[in-house]
Amino acid sequence: MVIFSPMKWTETLIPTLREAPADAEILSHKLLLRAGLIRKLAGGVYTFLPAGLRALRKVEQIVREEMDRAGAIEVLMPALQPPEIWQQSGRYETARDVLFKVKDSANREWVLSPTAEEVITGVAAGEINSYRHLPKNFYQISVKFRDEIRPRFGLMRAREFIMKDAYSFDVSDEAAQASYQKMYDAYARIFERCGLKAFAVDADTGVIGGKFSHEFMIPAETGENEVVFCESCGYAANIEKATSGVPKTAARDAGAAIEKFATPGVVTIEGLAKAPFNVPANRQIKTLVYMAEGKLVIVLMRGDDQLNEAKFAGKIGTTLFRPATGDEIFGALGAYPGSLGAVTTTRKGLEIQVFADERLRGANEMTTGANEDGFHLRNVSIARDIQVSHWFDLRTVQAGEPCAKCGAPLKLRRAVEVGHVFKLGTNYSEKFNACYLDEAGVRNLAVMGCYGIGVTRTLQAVVEQCNDKDGIIWPLSVAPYRVCITPLNVDVNNEAMKLAETIYRELTGRGVDVILDDRDERPGVKFKDADLVGFPIRVGIGEKSLAKGEVEIKQRGGALQSVKINGAVEAVMKLML
RNA sequence: CGGAGCGUAGCUCAGCCUGGCUAGAGCACUUGCUUUGGGAGCAAGACGUCGCAGGUUCAAAUCCUGUCGCUCCGACCA
CATH class of the missing domain: 3.90.960.10 (YbaK/aminoacyl-tRNA synthetase-associated domain)
Incomplete structure (x- = not known):
């Protein structure tokens, strides 16, 4: 369990910007930069600053908890991989466009891992020999590398990013289906806990291969995917996969010569x-x-x-x-x-x-x-x-065509893909000889599934979905800090600052991750920054409210309420239920 | 990979077309004074090899060539 320590603003680094750097195009990217959460090192390569890292860690932790709950076990595989295993799977060729390759001082080539089917299937082949060892589902949360043709939109499509990848091994197709369903359900919970409105769509399996797959999508105009969906029966599919009930071309009286x-x-x-x-x-x-x-x-x-x-x-x-x-x-x-x-x-x-x-x-x-x-x-x-x-069927579905299932008109919307679950079958098991002996002593191929979540992309998707004109509105679950205490005077002898320190200690004592804005700034600056960075709850302490024996509690994007000083901590706690 | 645009202070940008003296503004930063409930005011200060390398020229941020980087569009419909 990650411990989230409290912090004073002057002791950390949250470099907010009034203006967004010119190379940020979409809102969430601008906000991540302006709120001082990330900085760019190169195209598609970013540093997470302290507050950004905290939010990222919280997303990771949600992912970890739900993976563990679903029975998956955490491992960590190398980012540096020998090209031979990629040749063995055939993806050295089929995925060559996205493979980052580096050479060591002996001029030997290495692959920087964009995903890890090859490695984990090799592990399974070596270490899993019996049906007694199955099912198993391994996952990791780690840095991945993809030589994207065109990185863009900050963390949305990056060359280096953090992905949670999981790989299930089962004795049969039915058992694999159960593993798949567990991951599907876990994914739905993960995105819900992150405060995202995600939905699953039928998807193409692409370079990974496999039998079928679902993508988890976040509706967003800036998304790079198009999704076809039916409001009547719930059919939803990536445009790359979608079909519709359009009629075939009408035949006319035949016979006329060419x-x-x-x-x-x-x-x-x-x-x-x-x-x-x-x-x-x-x-x-x-x-x-x-x-x-x-x-x-x-x-x-x-x-x-x-x-x-x-x-x-x-x-x-x-x-x-x-x-x-x-x-x-x-x-x-x-x-x-x-x-x-x-x-x-x-x-x-x-x-x-x-x-x-x-x-x-x-x-x-x-x-x-x-x-x-x-x-x-x-x-x-x-x-x-x-x-x-x-x-x-090779055509692209268009909006308004009848749904193949129920006939209602199909709709189109853009979305960001944050997760993808695949039913792999035995493609990789065959190539890496991942077999087990069943009860009868017969050798069988393990049936696989693989499951990915773009963790850094999910983080940006939250920002893309949760914001207003003033900045980010973090859900409690992934906010860098849940509470920001804003004394309007930071002199150590000032009553506002003393009270701020008291509330800070009490909330900290109750396990709340809280940041105390102890910067000697004008109130407007502190309010603007708190809104921009997007802390869910702000506790304002100034002379006006102190005179009435009160402090102000404001939910980001919500109304301001005045509460008596001795009820302040309770009131904050209540907002976090 | 093709096309377009952009590289000048930490950030946003002006200056370039039409070459000319110590390269500018706003924000941010430092100091002082005033101010203090929604991005304060005044004053002083610090911060630049004008992406890099060549070339033209008496003289280059400015013109030319190359190169690197960044951003956007495209990489498809015959």
Whole structure:
């Protein structure tokens, strides 16, 4: 249990700023800087100053308590990891974009841990041999490193950050499901205790792999995720994963022969939708060409739909793809983007795989590119004219589409991802040979789950959600100090200061973490700073209230109440229940 | 990785276009006086290799080249 010692303001360091540094963009980032909680060392790399560290430790402690309560056991794994284990899992390649690598003086390469499946599965493989040892769930709270393409928004997307990661090992799928549910429930409690309104959504498993996953999201306009949700039945999913009940493209009277027509200079869906062509976007087939692990692939979407790259990555089994260049496309198909199509007779490279979105299945009388610059084809029937290798749901859901479950219109909102739970299955167990002997003496692979919480990101999410024009409004649970005592005169012989010291000692004696603002500053400065830093409860002691035998107690963002001096401590305690 | 913008005092910024003497303001900091219930006033003071490296020039914060860093947008729709 962490002990939170009391503190006098002049003895710690809380360097508040009137103005936010110019490189902070979003509110929570500005507030963390202005309130003197963090300072930037480099892009995506931050120092936690004393008050910021206290808030961080409180978030960590909540996480720790809930992990322990859920039966997880704490470990600490190295941040410095040999690249061999990353090669063994295959993630040296698949996660190479985010892996930080360093070299030692012997020129040997090391990986700075962005997560620890490789290490913990190795431990499990070595140390867990029997069903009697299972289930086990290991967690750690530690610094992680990710070579983010673009760090931003302070702690929200950092190169170095603190993450709680947990890894469960079970004897069976059912048992793993129970472990997953325990973590899911623990996460809900953690975010609630942090004062956050979090909700869980179906999510893509991404580079980590695995069977399915849920993300815990905090609604925020500045969030980097888009979430699809249904207010009627409760369906919620990350846009990368979301599906809807949109109808397939209507089939019309078939039979008309394909007809090539000139479309000089028209290279966009919008262009073809305008006069003189007037082909609505939903009667067009969009032909996308990607280069995936050295091979070209064609993706067909309806003209008014957007390809969802996360879904696509899941279907082709790699994230290592990019849009093909104009020259690559011309070489294979004989036309540049804007005039492309997958009609069999016009395709040159028949070995190219064609992925098509389900919404196009059965569509006819469609228009698409002719693989000849300046020409398109009309009356295209997918079934008749295009060889589709794979049909998948590849489209991005849009707001207002009917919910696949209940039909109510879906909504979209932005959110910050603060936690992610994965049902992994046996991917990593296989690669690291994490096996156990069951009761019959048969060798089985352990079934895994993994679970992450961005601790530093969660802290900033609290700030993003809890603030007003004056500054942060910390929930009691994670406030750097719960109570700030503000004597308006700090002379040691002054009655206000004497009373402040008394209340400070009494609250401290009752285990309350309290800060005494003993700075010799004008009242306005102290009030402004207390509001900015965001202490939940402020006890004001000045001559005016002293004359009435009272002190003032103010909840941050709430009303001010005057209480008799001898009832002050009780009144404060009552506010913390 | 591509594009755009920005690097001048601890913070916010001006000065740069149109080169010119000891480089400025506000806030913060130090000292003194006054003030003291919501970011005080006056006075004095300290704080800068103008991101770095080249170049042009009699002369560079200012112009040119390179480089590093920071921020934003994008990295996708044919």
